[in-house]
Amino acid sequence: MIKLVQNELIKIFKRRSIYFLLFLSIIAIIVYNNINPDQNPIDPLRNTQDIILIKDMEEKLKQKTGQEYIDYKVNLDSLKLYNSYQENSWQRWALNEERGTYVREGIEIKFNHNIERLLNNINDYELNPNTEITKEEYENSKIEYNKYIEALNTDNWKDFLNLKIKDLKEIKNTNDITNIDIGRINIDIEIYEMRLKYNINFDNNIQNEYLDRYKEHYYDVQTNENFPYSGFSQTFINKNLNEDRARMNLCKYAIENNLNTDISNELYIISNNEINARTSFIRTFEHFDLIIVIIAIYLSTTIITEEVNKKTIKNLLTKPHKRSTIIMSKLIACIITILVSMVFVIIVQYIVGGVIFGFDSYKLEYIGCNYNTGELIHMNLFEYVIIVGLSKLPMYIIIIAFCMLIGTLNNHTSMSMILTLIIFLIGYRILPEWSKVESLNVVARYFVTNNWDFSKYLFGQVSDTSGISLYSSIVVCLIHLSIFLYLTIHKFNRKEIYNNIS
Amino acid sequence: MKVLECNNLKKQVKNKIIVQDISFSVNKGDVVGLLGPNGAGKTTIIKLILGLIKISEGRVLINGYNIEKDFVKAIDKVGAIVESPDLYMYLSGYDNLKITANNYKNISKDRILEVARIVGLDNRIKDKVSTYSLGMRQRLGIAEAIINSPELLILDEPTNGLDIEGTIEMRNLIKSLSNQGIAILISSHNLTEIDNLCNRIIAIKSGKMVTDETIDEFKQISNESSYIFELNNVENVDKILQNYKFEIIDKNKIRIYISKEKVSELTKKFLTNNYQVYLVQEEQFTSEEAFIKKVGENKID
DSSP: OHHHHHHHHHHHHTOHHHHHHHHHHHHHHHHHHHHOTTSOOOOTTSOOOOOTTHHHHHHHHTTOOHHHHHHHHHHHHHHHHHHTSOTTOHHHHHHHHTTOOEEETTEEEOTTOHHHHHHHHHHHHHHOTTOOOOHHHHHHHHHHHHHHHHHHHTTOHHHHHHHHHHHHHHHHTSSSOOHHHHHHHHHHHHHHHHHHHHTOOSSSSHHHHHHHHHHHHHHHHHHHHHSOOTTSOHHHHHHHHHHHHHHHHHHHHHHHTTOOSOOOGGGOOOSSOOOOHHHHHHTHHHHHHHHHHHHHHHHHHHHHHHHHHTTHHHHHHTSSSOHHHHHHHHHHHHHHHHHHHHHHHHHHHHHHHHHHHOSGGGGSOEEEEOTTTOOEEEEOHHHHHHHHHHHHHHHHHHHHHHHHHHHHHOOOHHHHHHHHHHHHHIIIIIHHHHHTSHHHHHHHTTOGGGTSOGGGGGGGOOOSSTTOOHHHHHHHHHHHHHHHHHHHHHHHHTOOOOSSOO | OEEEEEEEEEEEETTEEEEEEEEEEEETTOEEEEEOOTTSSHHHHHHHHHTSSOOSEEEEEETTEETTTSHHHHHTTEEEEOSSOOOOTTSBHHHHHHHHHTTSSSOOHHHHHHHHHHTTOTTTTTSBGGGSOHHHHHHHHHHHHHTTOOSEEEEESTTTTOOHHHHHHHHHHHHHHHHTTOEEEEEOSOHHHHHHHOSEEEEEETTEEEEEEEHHHHHOOSSSOOEEEEESOOTTHHHHTTTSEEEEOSSSEEEEEOOGGGHHHHHHHHHHTTOOEEEEEEOOOOHHHHHHHHHOSOOOO
């Protein structure tokens, strides 16, 4: 068997076509890295542009009365304060935070809108004849407000933060507050404390985005835990929950370690990302899966059809080997070649990424998250990429086996390749979407294309198709592989070599 | 000792019988020629022997092993070229031999170079087969067939594409192989070649065996010997040849069916009767003549 495999490898690696495919891979990798589609567009909400509606709002204010007037004025005063600072100043970024809200039972909750709350107390006391604000509250509000203004005006962001933290802690002690609210206040406090601890001023940089995303994903986790959307399966909900928790942990790690690079890997946390060699390298198999698949399809269809069409199959079949041994040797040779191709793609991506983006980013290892335990995972970049590659190997093996079956049934090389590529694209791209429909799920869980990519199980992940687990995927894949191989060997055993080979 | 034994081989595809009642054997040292017109079934028989197509009825034994039940053992000591050498054109001659060698145990690099030298390709063995001439590819095919020192060699048109020198070398090679005790089965349309190489002929027509004879037996059309007399003229020879069976070939030659012992007596008789005798020659049929007489004209079924 070993010598048969050796023969197949000689035939494969002495063909020009394999090197042509690898050359095309290099071109594809260079082009993709240059185009850089992972570079996200700038988030339009992340800006500190002037509020240009102030004058309009002042005019409209004249038409308001009563509580509406007060609310509108408070809003206007907040915006005027915001506009009084320069664009991209920390003050504007800090005041930007006060604009975000969440809604509970139809009510906008604004726990960290401290300045706005103070302005509300002040305006309400001054303008509302029926105000419930006491004089003491009014006086305190004015004092607190002035402290905020002083911190903003004296460029003292740490004082500003301390004021925020103090206010939030006071809010926690009020009566009409739910546990969910407490959680959200705590996250705000935690973020402000992290700013102080790690010296992260308000700005538009990656550290700030990590803080924003940390909070955002906390909210996502809370929502999924307490108000799960009924339209999705529990499996899907749990998967999303685990991913959001993983995102939180990664954000926190990046903040604590002062990382100025995107470590979100497959989780795509950072929108203001700067793609570097490391990020591209980590996503090697995500981007270039199709290259390996095309090589696998080409190899495994031609490894039989070309022998048949060029009649060298006669040579093979008159040698002292069982036909099943011949098929297995071809399968093994294809697998070895795919492994070589995977290594090739990894190395090329490493080099191309380094040349285009610089090699410095490779110093930072892979940082991921165990989706089960929440623990962070640290490993060498190559180790990670190889693990991902190996987890996709079952998919490539099944494709090889399927292609060999098609090649054995159909002696036409081009037709076999095109047919297999179409089936692959349908199975890999379209079927997973259909599988999300509950009514199709009973059947979809047995599609081999929903089960063959084991990278989705790495580090405690789960499939997003309900009814599919690691173990069920192994069983489904083994069954399909066995069927493909059995049919191939069965057909090959019955092959008769006439002038027009059948 | 029988190296190859075919017993009542039959191949039927749907309702069409391709070959039937094919029974023959090839012993050690035999060089057996498989003859027949196009479409007679020669290649089919070879493919049945080699397991390339399924046997409908009958069996093939190679060194006692059934080709269907014990394929690996049966085919282990067989070398073959079927229809034409099956070579990987994009590989070198050496790589093709290497690939063939890898199918067997204990075939060293030296053996590869040795067979390359035997077939006269040692200077071009590292070149790609796509650069070879037809004759060179034929030689390479032969080299592949003998690389495992086979006990049974099956060759389909072995001198196809070879020049005169190559043909002579090939014949010498085949002869030396048979002298080593290798059983050889040759399928060929070249009757002169068969004549020169083979000690037995199996003639096939319309999927059936017509004859399985030695070369001499094959060429003997009748039991009688015949002699060609070339005379100054053949007028009135019937008076002298009253007791003999004869045929006038042309104005100077007659064919007379007599035994060897009667030749000198008849010669004297011609001379006595004032005939001049220029030539007396025992008549030998060529393989072509014998083939046409025994197998018939070329007719594709």
